[in-house]
Amino acid sequence: MKDTENAIKPSEQVIAREIYARLTGVIDPELGKSITDLGMVTGVSVENTSAKHYAVKISIELTVPGCPLSEVIRERIESAVTSYPDADLSLTLDVGSMGEEKLNHLVAELKAARRENPFHKPGIKTRVFAIASGKGGVGKSSVTANLAATFAALGYDTAVIDADIYGFSMPKLLGAHSHPTNLNGMLMPVEAWGVKVMSIGMFAGSDQAILWRGPRLQRSLEQFLSDVWWGEPDVLLIDMAPGTGDMAISVAQSLPNAELIVVTTPQPSASDIAVRAGLVALQVPMDVAGVVENMSWYDHDGQRLRIFGQGGGQRVADQLTQQLETKLGHKVPLLAQLPLETDVREVGETGRPVVLDEDGQLASSDLSIRFQEIVQQLMENNQTEIVTHNEDNEDSEDESHE
Numbered sequence: 001m002k003d004t005e006n007a008i009k010p011s012e013q014v015i016a017r018e019i020y021a022r023l024t025g026v027i028d029p030e031l032g033k034s035i036t037d038l039g040m041v042t043g044v045s046v047e048n049t050s051a052k053h054y055a056v057k058i059s060i061e062l063t064v065p066g067c068p069l070s071e072v073i074r075e076r077i078e079s080a081v082t083s084y085p086d087a088d089l090s091l092t093l094d095v096g097s098m099g100e101e102k103l104n105h106l107v108a109e110l111k112a113a114r115r116e117n118p119f120h121k122p123g124i125k126t127r128v129f130a131i132a133s134g135k136g137g138v139g140k141s142s143v144t145a146n147l148a149a150t151f152a153a154l155g156y157d158t159a160v161i162d163a164d165i166y167g168f169s170m171p172k173l174l175g176a177h178s179h180p181t182n183l184n185g186m187l188m189p190v191e192a193w194g195v196k197v198m199s200i201g202m203f204a205g206s207d208q209a210i211l212w213r214g215p216r217l218q219r220s221l222e223q224f225l226s227d228v229w230w231g232e233p234d235v236l237l238i239d240m241a242p243g244t245g246d247m248a249i250s251v252a253q254s255l256p257n258a259e260l261i262v263v264t265t266p267q268p269s270a271s272d273i274a275v276r277a278g279l280v281a282l283q284v285p286m287d288v289a290g291v292v293e294n295m296s297w298y299d300h301d302g303q304r305l306r307i308f309g310q311g312g313g314q315r316v317a318d319q320l321t322q323q324l325e326t327k328l329g330h331k332v333p334l335l336a337q338l339p340l341e342t343d344v345r346e347v348g349e350t351g352r353p354v355v356l357d358e359d360g361q362l363a364s365s366d367l368s369i370r371f372q373e374i375v376q377q378l379m380e381n382n383q384t385e386i387v388t389h390n391e392d393n394e395d396s397e398d399e400s401h402e
């Protein structure tokens with residue numbers, strides 16, 4: 001009888017081995033690697049307490065004591081253990097932190113696995129979109145935040161660098177208020193709405209700001225690229241400082257596969273300078289993915305009011321196409337026209353991009369759909385095939401213009 005019971009009961013060793021195998025699938029949310037590969041699991045012991053019940057004790061060492069994401073790791077371990085099918089397991093998790101020597105060794109290994117600037121290698125899968133505007137206040141940062149949230153909600157591994165180092169707004173717009181974890185000189189980006197984000201604004205007021213307040217744009221950007229553990233995201237968005245000069249050149253040097261997205265409002269004064277921002281592609285090897293026209297209209301009492309005039313986005317796209325088509329090998333499309341909506345600012349200021357609902361799912365709004373269409377167009381390979389949808393031509397009959 002006893003023998004039969006033992007035969008059908010998994011042994012403590014078998015369970016310990018299987019639990020360890022399950023832990024190889026538990027990914028550290030910051031480093032994107034398995035906790036077993038990172039050497040974080042220091043012990044798994046299993047004790048048979050009664051019938052098919054076993055007490056499991058797992059010892060782990062975190063990279064940083066009180067690591068902000070330790071709760072996520074704990075939950076992932078718990079779910080890996082409690083879903084074990086063949087026995088009833090109770091888990092005790094012993095959480096410590098790595099000693100200095102072990103941590104130094106791990107960081108050295110991670111740094112060795114990473115290039116100086118991970119985005120500076122040919123064939124990297126990451127699509128890099130640099131969001132530019134000729135002048136400030138046209139909504140470049142709001143477009144960046146909403147575009148990033150849309151990419152992430154659609155399942156793309158998404159990262160954002162707030163390169164607008166003197167007018168940073170990404171932490172606020174994405175509600176990313178915690179400080180990046182510093183892992184012996186390597187920084188982990190903060191995650192918000194599924195977007196990994198890094199901004200100089202996360203260092204303001206802290207000692208580390210000294211390190212990051214480099215006067216040179218190029219150096220700051222290089223630091224964002226090489227001192228941060230980005231993994232290999234599908235998409236990296238760069239929110240550039242407004243203007244037509246240095247920043248684009250820095251981006252082109254550091255990120256040779258970057259594609260420019262030019263944000264403009266419809267009025268001529270904004271679109272003229274937006275064209276100049278796009279024409280930087282004549283000086284540096286940079287593709288231009290398209291133009292986004294923001295604040296195109298305001299719907300009020302059933303009327304569509306063109307508060308900032310009309311046609312700026314298409315004008316920028318046409319002029320950039322005229323001057324760059326031969327060099328780029330494709331036209332520069334108008335990717336979208338986005339309405340002026342109070343929610344963009346009001347919801348945005350709470351730290352939630354308005355394309356998402358409160359649960360972080362894509363909202364069913366017209367604006368959210370427009371952002372999804374931008375994503376779709378950007379991710380289409382053959383840019384020349386893009387058919388743009390210009391509301392200025394299609395809805396002009398049933399509206400009033402101001």
Ligand SMILES: Nc1ncnc2c1ncn2[C@@H]1O[C@H](COP(=O)(O)OP(=O)(O)OP(=O)(O)O)[C@@H](O)[C@H]1O
Pocket residue numbers: 133135136137138139140141142143164167169241242294295338339340341342343344345346348
């Ligand atoms: N479509 C929109 N509807 C309503 N408000 C908007 C819209 N787009 C942007 N805004 C608001 O306009 C203001 C300027 O936007 P934002 O900061 O995104 O512009 P920006 O071009 O990045 O400016 P800067 O480069 O000077 O930081 C913000 O208050 C923002 O909430």
